[in-house]
C-alpha cells in the first residue's frame with residue numbers, strides 16, 4: 577500500500593518522457609473501445625502511432641472487455657480502421673471465456689446473455705450454447721408471471737456480456753440457471769457502462785445486468801476480463817515471453833484498465849479519448865481509499881481540450897525517435913546479418 581500512496585501519474589507531454597516511455601516497454605497491451613476506436617471510427621492518430629511502434633520491435637496485444645465479436649471479427653475491424661493486427665494478438669473476453677471453460681474441462685451447455693462473439697468462440701472449443709438473439713417478453717406475462725417453457729437441463733454455465741437485446745425473459749432464464757447448485761456464473765464483461773455516442777447519453781454495460789442477477793441469486797460472477805488476473809494469465813499463456821516489468825496497459829477506463837495493471841504488476845497509461853477524465857484521475861490520486869488508489873495510472877496523455885494536439889504530439893515525438901532508432905536498428909540488423917552469414921559459413 578506504501579507504493580500506492582506515492583503514485584503520481586507522469587504527464588507524457590515532453591520529448592524526454594516519451595523517449596523514456598518508449599525505451600521502457602516491450603509489450604503494449606491496448607484496450608480497444610475508447611482507445612483505438614469510438615463506435616465504428618478510429619481515434620485519430622493512434623493507428624499510425626501503434627503501427628510505427630511495431631517497427632521498433634514493440635509487441636502489441638489487443639486486450640478488450642468487449643465480448644460482442646470473435647477474435648477474427650475484431651481483427652477484421654482493426655484492419656478496416658487502419659491498424660495492423662494478427663490473430664495471436666487478439667484477446668477479447670469472448671475468447672478468454674471460452675479458454676476458461678475449456679481449461680476447467682467444462683462439461684455441459686452454456687446460456688449466453690450477450691452477442692454471437694461468445695457463442696462462436698465457445699463453439700470453437702466444442703461447447704454448445706443458446707440464448708443469443710431476440711427474446712421479447714410475451715404479451716401474456718403479467719407482473720409476477722414468468723414461465724420458462726424451454727428450460728434446458730443441460731445448461732451448466734451462464735455467461736453474461738454486452739447484449740443490446742437484454743430482456744426480462746433472458747434475465748429470468750439466467751437467474752434460474754445460475755440458481756442451480758453447480759452452474760458456473762461468468763461475467764465476460766462486467767463494465768457498468770459503454771462509451772456513449774455523446775455526453776447526453778449513458779449506455780448501460782453488462783455490469784448492470786450482472787448486478788441484477790447477483791442481487792437475485794446471491795451468487796457472485798467469476799470475471800473473465802480486466803481488471804482480473806485470469807485475463808492476463810490467458811494472454812501470458814499465448815505470449816510466454818511477457819515480462820510484467822516491461823509491459824504497459826493503455827486504457828481509457830480508470831476502474832478497469834488501470835486496476836488491471838495494478839493487479840498484475842504491469843505499468844499503465846491513461847488516455848482520455850474514451851470514458852475516463854482528468855478530473856476523475858485527480859480525484860483517485862487525492863483519495864486515501866486503497867480501492868481508489870488502484871485506479872491511478874503511471875502515465876497519462878493530457879486532457880480532452882488539447883487531445884488532438886497531444887495525440888499528434890506523441891505521434892510526432894514518437895516518429896522522430898522511431899526514425900533515429902530505426903536507423904540504428906537497421907545498422908544493427910545489417911551487422912547481425914553479416915555475422916549470421918559468417919556463422920552459417922562455418
Ligand SMILES: [Mg+2]
Pocket residue numbers: 607608609610611827828829850
Ligand atoms: Mg475502453
